[in-house]
Amino acid sequence: MANPILSLRGVTKRFGGLVAVNAMDFDVAEREVVGLLGPNGSGKSTTLNLVSGALPLTAGNVTLWGSQISGLPAQTITRKGVSRTFQLVRLLPSMNVRENVVAGAVFGHRRRWGREAHDHAEQLLERVGLGGKGDLSVGQLTYIDTKRVELARTLASDPKVLLLDEWLAGLNPTELQIGITLIKSLRDEGRTIILVEHVMDAIRSLCDRCVVMAAGTKIAEGTPTDVLSDKEVIRAYLGDDDA
């Protein structure tokens, strides 16, 4: 791929005797939406953790615009423009919606304080469809709205590369459509997105390309239609007994 924004080469993570991520290689182009797929335990979240710097690599490297980011502290990687959401929404229940977003903004490449932080949080809330809800306590929010707060926090650092870890999981069909539209709009404003996702409708309508993992290893890469009809992918999802 010419000029990828993000590249993984030989990315490997061992936990004791377990190779959770095994020599993963793939590139992501600017403004591309790439789905990271695979059965439970195949190493998808760990791969996101290696890219975001939440976990150190055992081997290999990750580059952003050609310069190595693996090995840097997670906050530095965030400041360089790579930011992630978490599978379990991590909001602070003692803070209101706006304060939760401001708390997330502390790690951005530009730090903001006081009025500026407040106004920036309002813009982010507007951006994710929560305009006017900044004063609510997070306990008053619907499920999709907690996901929106999580997304607003992640957007606070204005990431070029956004890593979404099952951000659409648990949404009802109506919310899912809203969520898909929101992710598309983030791509349309110039962001590059890697998403770990199990919801096939979302994968088909969002992803330009998918990388499929099984037992830590990349087993397929291509368009959603191609990988979802790939024999090895089907076997990995169904398990050997059913193939």
Ligand SMILES: Nc1ncnc2c1ncn2[C@@H]1O[C@H](COP(=O)(O)OP(=O)(O)OP(=O)(O)O)[C@@H](O)[C@H]1O
């Ligand atoms: N901190 C850790 N210590 C030890 N083993 C871990 C750790 N994190 C993940 N693993 C193991 O690594 C493997 C890959 O896990 P990972 O969470 O990356 O898979 P996944 O594809 O994201 O799964 P899911 O779809 O269920 O979220 C699993 O066997 C898991 O038990």
